[in-house]
Amino acid sequence: MRRAEELKERTVWKSDPHTQVKHLVYRHYLQCWMGKICQTFPEATIVDAFAGPGVYTDGPPGSPVVIARTFLEHSAYQRFNRLNLICLEERPDRVEELQRQFAKLPKAPKLHISVQPPGKFADQQSRLSALAHRGRAETPVLWVVDPFDLKSAPYSLIRQCLAAPRDEVLFTLFTNELHRFCQREGYDKAMTPYFGGTHWQAAVPERLGRREAFATAYQQGFTDQGLFTGSFGIRISNQSARYHLILATHSEAGLKCWAPVTWKLDRYSGQGASTETAGAPSLFDEASWVVDRLDAALRAHAGTEQRWETLSGQAARLNHTDKHLRQSLDNLAAQGLAFRVDPVRARTAWPEGCTVRFYAPEDVADESF
Known part of the structure; x- marks a missing residue:
C-alpha cells in the first residue's frame, strides 16, 4: 500500500x-x-x-x-x-x-x-x-x-x-x-x-x-x-x-x-x-569562525553605539543565537571594530545589558603622517 x-x-x-x-x-x-x-x-x-x-x-x-x-x-x-x-x-x-x-x-x-x-x-x-x-x-x-x-x-x-x-x-x-x-x-x-x-x-x-x-x-x-x-x-x-x-x-x-x-x-x-x-x-560548539551574514549586519553599525538587546534581537531575526553574536563581536573586537563601552568592568566580554560601539575598517587604518 x-x-x-x-x-x-x-x-x-x-x-x-x-x-x-x-x-x-x-x-x-x-x-x-x-x-x-x-x-x-x-x-x-x-x-x-x-x-x-x-x-x-x-x-x-x-x-x-x-x-x-x-x-x-x-x-x-x-x-x-x-x-x-x-x-x-x-x-x-x-x-x-x-x-x-x-x-x-x-x-x-x-x-x-x-x-x-x-x-x-x-x-x-x-x-x-x-x-x-x-x-x-x-x-x-x-x-x-x-x-x-x-x-x-x-x-x-x-x-x-x-x-x-x-x-x-x-x-x-x-x-x-x-x-x-x-x-x-x-x-x-x-x-x-x-x-x-x-x-x-x-x-x-x-x-x-x-x-x-x-x-x-x-x-x-x-x-x-x-x-x-x-x-x-x-x-x-x-x-x-x-x-x-x-x-x-x-x-x-x-x-x-x-x-x-x-x-x-x-x-x-x-x-x-x-x-x-x-x-x-x-x-559552533568548538569552532571559532563566525557566520558571514551576522558579521556583515554588525559591521553595518559602524559609527554608532548599540545596546545588547538590539544586537541580540537582530541576531535572532537572522536565525542566530547569542553565542553566535558573541563570537561575531569577538571577531570584530580583534580587528578593532567593536568595543564594549558600558559597563567598564564586567566578568565577560559581552554581558547582557552592555553597550557596544562599532567602527569602520577605515577608522582603524594605519595612516602615515
Missing part, C-alpha cells in the same frame, strides 16, 4: 524518518518554550490542530504524546504552572486511539489534556481559540498545525491562530509539493489561498532553490504584518527538503527559542535537518 493510501485508509500508520526529525524539532523547541512560558504565566495552552491517533504502528509516539511527554519529563517540571493541551482530530477512529494513548500516561495535575470530539480544524478554529485562551487574551497559546494537505490550512486560518498577542504558530509548509506542482494548470487556485496572496509566484522561477523560496515567500506574509518568523527544512539523507516548519510569533522571545533549535539540529547552516544531521553536535 502506498503511503498516501495508508494515511487515508488506516487508523494508525507506520512512522517515517522525516516525521521523526520533525518531532525532534518539536521537542527541542518545546523544551525552551515550556521552560520560559510555563514558569512565567499561571497557565498556557498548546493546540494540536491535526492530532492524529497519537502513535505509529512501529511504536513511536505521535505529536500529541510527544508534547505531553516533553512537559511531564521537563527538568523544570516542579516549577511549572498549568498547561492545557487541546487536541483536534477529524476521524472518530483516530480520536478513540488518541484517547487510549493518553490513558497510558501518568496522571499529572499540572497537565490538562482535552481531546475534542471529531471535527475539521477550519470549522473548529474559533471555538478552539476561545477554549485555549479561557477568556484571557494574554494567555500564551502555541498552535501546532500539521495538516495532511494544502486545502485544510489556508493562510487565512493560520492568521486567525495569531489573533491574540501571545499566540504562536508552528506550521508545516508543504514545500516539496509546492515545488512539484506549482506550474500545473489551475494549481494557482490552491496556491493563492494557501499563501494568502499571489506573492508565491515570485518563487516559481527559482528552479534550484524553489522550495526554500516558497518558505521565504510564506514567511513574508507574516513579516509584512509585523510578526517574527523562522523556518527549518526537513530533509531525508541528502535529498531536498520535503517540507519546512514555519514559526510565526508576536515576540522576538519566540525566535530566541527557535534559533538554538535550528543550529543544534543543523550544524552547518541552521536552515534544515536530515536524519544524518539531526542531533549532531554543532560546529
Whole structure:
C-alpha cells in the first residue's frame, strides 16, 4: 500500500524518518518554550490542530504524546504552572486511539489534556481559540498545525491562530509539493489561498532553490504584518527538503527559542535537518569562525553605539543565537571594530545589558603622517 493510501485508509500508520526529525524539532523547541512560558504565566495552552491517533504502528509516539511527554519529563517540571493541551482530530477512529494513548500516561495535575470530539480544524478554529485562551487574551497559546494537505490550512486560518498577542504558530509548509506542482494548470487556485496572496509566484522561477523560496515567500506574509518568523527544512539523507516548519510569533522571545533549535539540529547552516544531521553536535560548539551574514549586519553599525538587546534581537531575526553574536563581536573586537563601552568592568566580554560601539575598517587604518 502506498503511503498516501495508508494515511487515508488506516487508523494508525507506520512512522517515517522525516516525521521523526520533525518531532525532534518539536521537542527541542518545546523544551525552551515550556521552560520560559510555563514558569512565567499561571497557565498556557498548546493546540494540536491535526492530532492524529497519537502513535505509529512501529511504536513511536505521535505529536500529541510527544508534547505531553516533553512537559511531564521537563527538568523544570516542579516549577511549572498549568498547561492545557487541546487536541483536534477529524476521524472518530483516530480520536478513540488518541484517547487510549493518553490513558497510558501518568496522571499529572499540572497537565490538562482535552481531546475534542471529531471535527475539521477550519470549522473548529474559533471555538478552539476561545477554549485555549479561557477568556484571557494574554494567555500564551502555541498552535501546532500539521495538516495532511494544502486545502485544510489556508493562510487565512493560520492568521486567525495569531489573533491574540501571545499566540504562536508552528506550521508545516508543504514545500516539496509546492515545488512539484506549482506550474500545473489551475494549481494557482490552491496556491493563492494557501499563501494568502499571489506573492508565491515570485518563487516559481527559482528552479534550484524553489522550495526554500516558497518558505521565504510564506514567511513574508507574516513579516509584512509585523510578526517574527523562522523556518527549518526537513530533509531525508541528502535529498531536498520535503517540507519546512514555519514559526510565526508576536515576540522576538519566540525566535530566541527557535534559533538554538535550528543550529543544534543543523550544524552547518541552521536552515534544515536530515536524519544524518539531526542531533549532531554543532560546529559552533568548538569552532571559532563566525557566520558571514551576522558579521556583515554588525559591521553595518559602524559609527554608532548599540545596546545588547538590539544586537541580540537582530541576531535572532537572522536565525542566530547569542553565542553566535558573541563570537561575531569577538571577531570584530580583534580587528578593532567593536568595543564594549558600558559597563567598564564586567566578568565577560559581552554581558547582557552592555553597550557596544562599532567602527569602520577605515577608522582603524594605519595612516602615515
